[in-house]
Amino acid sequence: MTMRPLVALAMGDPAGISPELTAKLVALEDVRSRSRLVVIGDRRVFDEGARVAGIAPQLKTVEQDADFRKLDSDVLFVDLGHLDPAEIERGVPSLAGGRFALANYRHALELGRDGRVDAVCFTPFNKQAMRLARADYDDEIAFSADVVGLTAAASEFNVLGRLWNARVTSHIPLRDVASQLSSERIQRALALTDACMRKAGFARPRIAVAGLNPHAGDGGNFGREEIDVIAPAVMAGQRDGIAAEGPFPADTVFLRAKAGAFDAVLTMYHDQGQIAMKLMGFDRGVTLLGGFPFPICTPAHGTAYDIAGQGIAFAGASHAALLLAAEMAAAQTSQLDGRRASSATG
Incomplete structure (x- = not known):
């Protein structure tokens, strides 16, 4: 027993x-x-x-x-x-x-x-x-x-049933987010998310990575963080055996996760994920x-x-x-x- x-x-x-x-x-x-x-x-x-x-x-x-x-x-x-x-x-x-x-x-x-x-x-x-x-x-x-x-x-994670939200930066001013992002920091966040979710019973958690800019940068038109910083971190995570994909536009990635395509979404800053999670289940x-x-x-x-x-x-x-x-x-x-x-x- x-x-x-x-x-x-x-x-x-x-x-x-x-x-x-x-x-x-x-x-x-x-x-x-x-x-x-x-x-x-x-x-x-x-x-x-x-x-x-x-x-x-x-x-x-x-x-x-x-x-x-x-x-x-x-x-x-x-x-x-x-x-x-x-x-x-x-x-x-x-x-x-x-x-x-x-x-x-x-x-x-x-x-x-x-x-x-x-x-x-x-x-x-x-x-x-x-x-x-x-x-x-x-x-x-x-x-x-x-x-x-x-x-x-x-790190802090938000959990709603079987859906998790992780973040790269947390309690910092929004104006500082872009300067605090690096491929190394995103890789660490991916590795920690994968490890914590495995401890929670996920055999191989599927992690979607959100972009920073509108439309995930739109191919560089709205910023290059997705190209120069986030995408390389996702590829490094994949090489380490993490089931990571992205970067995806932040305004639609939670719709896919909610539908079951992913077990977690890694966002770049606090409210990028918190708003979505609390809208889906504030009381849970x-x-x-x-x-x-x-x-x-x-x-x-x-x-x-x-x-x-x-x-x-x-x-x-x-x-x-x-x-x-x-x-x-x-x-x-x-x-x-x-x-x-x-x-x-x-």
Whole structure:
């Protein structure tokens, strides 16, 4: 019998919908049947989220240094005791809210880094609150790499069912995108996308590469990046055994991917892929941080300050994020066990 993976679930921004989403996830039967959860946060904030959601999920509070793998509960709670919900104004980013989310996420990452859990998931953060708490906060990738000690390449992926979106550049001004593109950087993005998708169960992921310019440059009429930079990277990826094609016009490539021609689209900048993915499934989209030694997932939407505290937040994307984290963790464990068995008999 395959053991259910342990997933650390870090509570996100307390002024938004994260507390009620966390409570709703804990109560879902398929989440409990496919994973074991270690929720990280403050029990008072969680209980308030459960009250807002109108549910009373069962979970066991445990010590921070507990051996989670030896405990038999489906849902464990690590109470950091660091925030009174009365201190938070709903719908308003704050220093206290940013500190709360950062502490929870750091603790979850440390559990993953130390092998005490198999995956990490977190409910939405608010970037403004995070920067109030940590002035040099850039994004989750940089913060996660710092905590985990990762020196290899990492990237953010958006996942919608079986369709992935990867990107070469991410959180930079649009005016800087063209100057940041190089064949080497695109090749690295292709290789990381291929590797992460294989870890997620794709035998040989088919990756479409989007152009940068309108109509993929129109043969050089609207720019030469496709000819001089992107196409050579695609050909290099093909030589390395990656099933990559392109560059294709960005305004039509997602139509082909949605129809099943490709498993992923590698875009050149953040919104080039985000707009398409969120239009196709805003309430189901997942953000995956790839390149880390364990899966890290979160819903692709934000903290929804406008509906916080109303009990109407839809848990679809958070649900998908948690299940993807559990699925990838189970697959990685199975692959590791297979390699160990092969080594033992070899």
